[in-house]
Each structure stands twice: as C-alpha cells, then as structure tokens.
Amino acid sequence: MSKSEVLIGEGAVLLDLQDGVAHLHLNRPEASNGLDIPTLHALQAALLRCHGERRIRVVLLTGAGANFCAGGDVHTFIAKGDELPEYIRQATLLLQEAISAMIHLDAPVIAAVQGYAAGGGGMGLVCASDIVFAAASAKFLGGATRVAMAPDAGLSVTLPRLVGPRKAADMLLMNPVVPAPEALALGLINLVVADDELQATALAYAQRMAQGAPQALAATKRLLWSGVGLGVDAAMPEESRTVAALCRTTDVREGLMAVIEKRSAQFEGR
Structure with a gap:
C-alpha cells in the first residue's frame, strides 16, 4: 500500500x-x-x-x-x-x-x-x-x-x-x-x-x-445514470457501443487473460 x-x-x-x-x-x-x-x-x-x-x-x-x-x-x-x-x-x-x-x-x-x-x-x-x-x-x-x-x-x-x-x-x-x-x-x-x-x-x-478497470467503471457509471430516462430499447444500442469501445483497451485483454489464467487482473486504465 x-x-x-x-x-x-x-x-x-x-x-x-x-x-x-x-x-x-x-x-x-x-x-x-x-x-x-x-x-x-x-x-x-x-x-x-x-x-x-x-x-x-x-x-x-x-x-x-x-x-x-x-x-x-x-x-x-x-x-x-x-x-x-x-x-x-x-x-x-x-x-x-x-x-x-x-x-x-x-x-x-x-x-x-x-x-x-x-x-x-x-x-x-x-x-x-x-x-x-x-x-x-x-x-x-x-x-x-x-x-x-x-x-x-x-x-x-x-x-x-x-x-x-x-x-x-x-x-x-x-x-x-x-x-x-x-x-x-x-x-x-x-x-x-x-x-x-x-x-x-x-x-x-x-x-x-479501485482494483477494477477504470474505463469500464466509468462507462458503467455513465450508462447507469444516462439510462434512467431512456428506457431499455433506447439504452441497449448505447450499451453495445460502449462495450465495443472498451474492447479496444488493453484492460479488456488483461481481464480476459486473468480469467483464463485464474489470477487477479492488474488493470492500468488504458
């Protein structure tokens, strides 16, 4: 620490x-x-x-x-x-x-x-x-x-x-x-x-x-706040766009490999 x-x-x-x-x-x-x-x-x-x-x-x-x-x-x-x-x-x-x-x-x-x-x-x-x-x-x-x-x-x-x-x-x-x-x-x-x-x-x-992936936490928070007034049908395309954008980050690859290798992920926020 x-x-x-x-x-x-x-x-x-x-x-x-x-x-x-x-x-x-x-x-x-x-x-x-x-x-x-x-x-x-x-x-x-x-x-x-x-x-x-x-x-x-x-x-x-x-x-x-x-x-x-x-x-x-x-x-x-x-x-x-x-x-x-x-x-x-x-x-x-x-x-x-x-x-x-x-x-x-x-x-x-x-x-x-x-x-x-x-x-x-x-x-x-x-x-x-x-x-x-x-x-x-x-x-x-x-x-x-x-x-x-x-x-x-x-x-x-x-x-x-x-x-x-x-x-x-x-x-x-x-x-x-x-x-x-x-x-x-x-x-x-x-x-x-x-x-x-x-x-x-x-x-x-x-x-x-704080050990989580920063961009994923931020995106999830944004979806939760913005989705309140949208309704499910309007919110789902925004979810899809957000997930696709996150998949360009190295944190996603790190998270996937951590699951496969049965270890804790080390996210860097990029």
Missing part, C-alpha cells in the same frame, strides 16, 4: 489520495457539515480536482463529526435577512454544479453516512453518489418544505429514481426522519453497518472497487 498523498490539506473540504481511492472529507463538524457558500466553493474545487486527476479510480465521500451533512447552513441563512434570496440563489447554483460534477465524474462515488443526511446538501449528496453505506444510527431527512423551501440539488429527480415517486413525495412533502434500516429497505442506500465499522467498511469496499 502506498503512502497517502494530500491533495487539499486544509479548509472546509479535504482531499487525499491513496492507491486509487480519493478521500473527499467534509470538514465543518462544528456546523454539522452544513453547506454555506465558502464550503460549496471548496466542495466544487475538490470535485474539479478529482475530475483532473487520472490516478483517482474511486471517490470516498465522508463527513467529519457526528453528522454526515445537515444540509444548508441555516444559521448563515437566517443571518442574511433581506439578502437571503440572492444568497440562496448563489448557494443553489453552486450546489447544483457540485451535484453535476459528482454524477459526471468518471470515478464512482461511495458515500459513508453517519448521523444526519438532511436537506438538499445531505440528501442531495447521498442521492448523487453511486454507492451509499450508512451507520446503523444514521438518519435521512428531506427537510426543505419544513422551512418553507423546495427541494434542490436534483432531489426532485434523483430521489424518486431511487425510492419511487410515491415514497419520494412523502419524504419531500412531509419530511419524515427515515432511519437507516428503512432507508435500506427503500433502496436509498446499499448497506447498513455498525456505527464503529462504517469508515473501515466503506474504505475496504472502495479499495476493492
């Missing part, structure tokens, strides 16, 4: 890289990792760094402290007074750009959630991730209409995709607190683990995924 390399070492969002796994860490525990404009700028910068770093094969998204992300920073919001509409407009735009950057990132994003994932910030990040692990005590909350706002961060699209339109309507209109076991049953998350095992479990999974 190589030594961890610090890419962003201070501020509201930290980023380091080790053996193909980028650890993207929300770092405002005193504010439950609430998203204000400076934090959103930092998140956007970290995601752009991920887009530009070819060594990154998987991103592990975590939050410092008791909560993964409590959504928007309500204390900052209320302090803005009459300037709140313009502040929210800017914050929403930055959050949308961050969510889009996550979805369009070649590397799959794995989120590890403890405490609350709430609002467009917390729930938006969860729904834009590709795989989500949650601590047994984790809780999920829409929250926007509770403060007379509406969902943002793409939640009106991503949440129904994951849990179905009826349950999404209930979660976004009535704001129930959804505990981790229920979130698992709904399909919002992939796995519930003991609180003290969350980080180690998510990291081990990310490390295993």
Whole structure:
C-alpha cells in the first residue's frame, strides 16, 4: 500500500489520495457539515480536482463529526435577512454544479453516512453518489418544505429514481426522519453497518472497487445514470457501443487473460 498523498490539506473540504481511492472529507463538524457558500466553493474545487486527476479510480465521500451533512447552513441563512434570496440563489447554483460534477465524474462515488443526511446538501449528496453505506444510527431527512423551501440539488429527480415517486413525495412533502434500516429497505442506500465499522467498511469496499478497470467503471457509471430516462430499447444500442469501445483497451485483454489464467487482473486504465 502506498503512502497517502494530500491533495487539499486544509479548509472546509479535504482531499487525499491513496492507491486509487480519493478521500473527499467534509470538514465543518462544528456546523454539522452544513453547506454555506465558502464550503460549496471548496466542495466544487475538490470535485474539479478529482475530475483532473487520472490516478483517482474511486471517490470516498465522508463527513467529519457526528453528522454526515445537515444540509444548508441555516444559521448563515437566517443571518442574511433581506439578502437571503440572492444568497440562496448563489448557494443553489453552486450546489447544483457540485451535484453535476459528482454524477459526471468518471470515478464512482461511495458515500459513508453517519448521523444526519438532511436537506438538499445531505440528501442531495447521498442521492448523487453511486454507492451509499450508512451507520446503523444514521438518519435521512428531506427537510426543505419544513422551512418553507423546495427541494434542490436534483432531489426532485434523483430521489424518486431511487425510492419511487410515491415514497419520494412523502419524504419531500412531509419530511419524515427515515432511519437507516428503512432507508435500506427503500433502496436509498446499499448497506447498513455498525456505527464503529462504517469508515473501515466503506474504505475496504472502495479499495476493492479501485482494483477494477477504470474505463469500464466509468462507462458503467455513465450508462447507469444516462439510462434512467431512456428506457431499455433506447439504452441497449448505447450499451453495445460502449462495450465495443472498451474492447479496444488493453484492460479488456488483461481481464480476459486473468480469467483464463485464474489470477487477479492488474488493470492500468488504458
């Protein structure tokens, strides 16, 4: 295992890289990792760094402290007074750009959630991730209409995709607190683990995924996101084109030979 390399070492969002796994860490525990404009700028910068770093094969998204992300920073919001509409407009735009950057990132994003994932910030990040692990005590909350706002961060699209339109309507209109076991049953998350095992479990999974063929992981992620609105008949030709393109890579030949030779494949991303 190589030594961890610090890419962003201070501020509201930290980023380091080790053996193909980028650890993207929300770092405002005193504010439950609430998203204000400076934090959103930092998140956007970290995601752009991920887009530009070819060594990154998987991103592990975590939050410092008791909560993964409590959504928007309500204390900052209320302090803005009459300037709140313009502040929210800017914050929403930055959050949308961050969510889009996550979805369009070649590397799959794995989120590890403890405490609350709430609002467009917390729930938006969860729904834009590709795989989500949650601590047994984790809780999920829409929250926007509770403060007379509406969902943002793409939640009106991503949440129904994951849990179905009826349950999404209930979660976004009535704001129930959804505990981790229920979130698992709904399909919002992939796995519930003991609180003290969350980080180690998510990291081990990310490390295993990082051993996969990078171009194949990226192509599969793209197909999963783009295929949602296409329907099967429209999606299948795109699948065929993608597989044919991947077959020009040396990773495919390596994968096939590894199966024949009954060994682990060593993918190089080319």
